Amino acid sequence: SNFCNTAKIDSKVDGTPGTDDMPGNLIFYTTADGSNSTSERLRITSSGKIGINTNNPSDLVHIRDTASDCNVQIEATAVDKDARLKLIAHGNGVSQVRFGDGGDGDIGGLTYDHSDNSMFFRVNDQERMRINNQGKLLIGSSASRSISGINAPVQIQGTNVNTSSL
Numbered sequence: 044s045n046f047c048n049t050a051k052i053d054s055k056v057d058g059t060p061g062t063d064d065m066p067g068n069l070i071f072y073t074t075a076d077g078s079n080s081t082s083e084r085l086r087i088t089s090s091g092k093i094g095i096n097t098n099n100p101s102d103l104v105h106i107r108d109t110a111s112d113c114n115v116q117i118e119a120t121a122v123d124k125d126a127r128l129k130l131i132a133h134g135n136g137v138s139q140v141r142f143g144d145g146g147d148g149d150i151g152g153l154t155y156d157h158s159d160n161s162m163f164f165r166v167n168d169q170e171r172m173r174i175n176n177q178g179k180l181l182i183g184s185s186a187s188r189s190i191s192g193i194n195a196p197v198q199i200q201g202t203n204v205n206t207s208s209l
Contacts, residue, residue, distance in 0.1 A: 055067065058089055130155075151164075161185075
């Protein structure tokens with residue numbers, strides 16, 4: 044019965060202004076069903092970071108869900124049947140997908156290292172497995188090695204029978 048905003052877009056100063064310098068961000072708000080006030084949903088900072096459901100994005104794209112579950116869905120269209128999430132690093136950098144929770148925001152991950160064309164998996168913030176640029180699966184080591192002239196495609200390395208077996 045009364046006028047309520049359903050959505051709005053704000054631009055606010057984001058940093059310290061100076062002569063011919065006005066850092067700003069862009070904030071998008073929507074109104075949830077059953078509510079009569081807007082809530083921030085997306086922010087683009089002056090440094091170009093995008094935050095969805097967070098007003099302080101820590102990465103280039105930072106998506107946060109305050110509910111008990113968090114889903115990011117990428118869906119293919121009828122024209123393009125492949126769904127893709129593309130991560131392009133600059134130069135010989137790395138492309139990463141990081142995993143964590145409220146208690147530890149960066150505990151696991153999948154990393155592609157463009158400098159040596161390898162992919163590795165981190166668990167408890169330590170590298171646990173790597174696929175090198177020759178397609179070899181390395182567990183317990185980030186470097187392939189040859190033993191008695193054999194450079195096997197699957198290598199498990201440890202210091203004794205308790206830390207490595209197959």
